[in-house]
Amino acid sequence: EAGVTQSPTHLIKTRGQQATLRCSPISGHTSVYWYQQALGLGLQFLLWYDEGEERNRGNFPPRFSGRQFPNYSSELNVNALELEDSALYLCASSFRQFYNSPLHFGNGTRLTVT
Amino acid sequence: AQSVTQLDSHVSVSEGTPVLLRCNYSSSYSPSLFWYVQHPNKGLQLLLKYTSAATLVKGINGFEAEFKKSETSFHLTKPSAHMSDAAEYFCAGGGATNKLIFGTGTLLAVQP
Numbered sequence: 568e569a570g571v572t573q574s575p576t577h578l579i580k581t582r583g584q585q586a587t588l589r590c591s592p593i594s595g596h597t598s599v600y601w602y603q604q605a606l607g608l609g610l611q612f613l614l615w616y617d618e619g620e621e622r623n624r625g626n627f628p629p630r631f632s633g634r635q636f637p638n639y640s641s642e643l644n645v646n647a648l649e650l651e652d653s654a655l656y657l658c659a660s661s662f663r664q665f666y667n668s669p670l671h672f673g674n675g676t677r678l679t680v681t
Numbered sequence: 682a683q684s685v686t687q688l689d690s691h692v693s694v695s696e697g698t699p700v701l702l703r704c705n706y707s708s709s710y711s712p713s714l715f716w717y718v719q720h721p722n723k724g725l726q727l728l729l730k731y732t733s734a735a736t737l738v739k740g741i742n743g744f745e746a747e748f749k750k751s752e753t754s755f756h757l758t759k760p761s762a763h764m765s766d767a768a769e770y771f772c773a774g775g776g777a778t779n780k781l782i783f784g785t786g787t788l789l790a791v792q793p
Contacts, residue, residue: 571724600781610725610771610783623780657724669715670781672724 569594571673573658579679580648588643588676592660598622599641600661600670601633605654613656616641617663648680683708685774687784695792700744700759702787704772707753714755715773715781716746725771731755742766767791 572591580586592599601613612625616635630646639660645652655677659670688703706712713732717725729740736748746757755772772784 602783609785612780612782615780625780659725669727669730670725671727672717674722674724 571658571660571671573656573673573676575676576674577677577679579681581681582648582650584648586645586648586652586678588645588656588658588678590641590643590658590660590673592639592641592658593671596660596662596668596671597639598661598663598668599635599639600659601641601643602657602659603627603654604657604675605651608654610657614643645678650680653678653680683712683774683780683782685772685782685784687770687772687787689787690785691788691790693790693792694762696764697761700757700762700766700789702757702770702772702789704746704755704757704784705753706755706772706774708774712774714746714748716740716744716755716757717771717773717783719769719771719786721768728757728770762789762791764791764793 574589598617600615602610604610614633615623619635633643635641655675657675659672661670662668684707686705715730716728719725728744729738731738731748739745744759748755769786769788771786773781775781
């Protein structure tokens with residue numbers, strides 16, 4: 568069974584640009600979660616999508632947005648990049664909500680903003 | 682509000698000695714609790730989960746955790762550490778808010 572895949576592995580952008588990160592969940596999983604792991608800040612919850620809808624959102628500004636496609640893959644968009652957006656962005660998938668089905672994580676996209 | 686607190690940012694043990702990584706949670710609801718491990722430049726791997734079936738939960742690689750409601754704790758233990766256990770460990774929990782909240786992580790070092 569293929570795991571959660573994320574692309575690209577690394578992404579380098581300059582301040583003010585836009586970044587697009589992609590995630591393919593495990594086959595059969597309908598929920599996709601996005602987390603930001605910045606140095607010294609642990610994992611911060613960004614977004615949760617299920618069945619194509621945004622179900623919950625963390626304390627991040629609106630320039631962090633995303634969507635989930637009919638095949639359950641997902642995209643995270645970060646507009647007007649700031650230096651502090653540099654982090655490892657982790658995508659996770661589960662079958663429905665996490666308390667019934669644990670999250671399975673991808674290896675992440677390392678975003679560097681210069 | 683729910684929260685997860687990992688009491689130690691760094692733990693160092695010798696190979697072959699027991700491991701104890703501490704986690705406390707706060708939740709108004711009966712929580713679901715998890716332990717994940719992260720090796721360098723990798724995503725998180727699930728070690729074990731608690732979802733109210735049994736208070737002592739056994740996971741992969743010899744790890745286990747005990748849910749103690751009276752102490753609001755979910756500490757991770759392993760009888761004998763291996764060099765390959767060196768990694769960062771995250772406790773996570775969630776309840777009715779549909780958000781899985783992570784602790785700040787504990788970096789485990791295993792000395793030869």
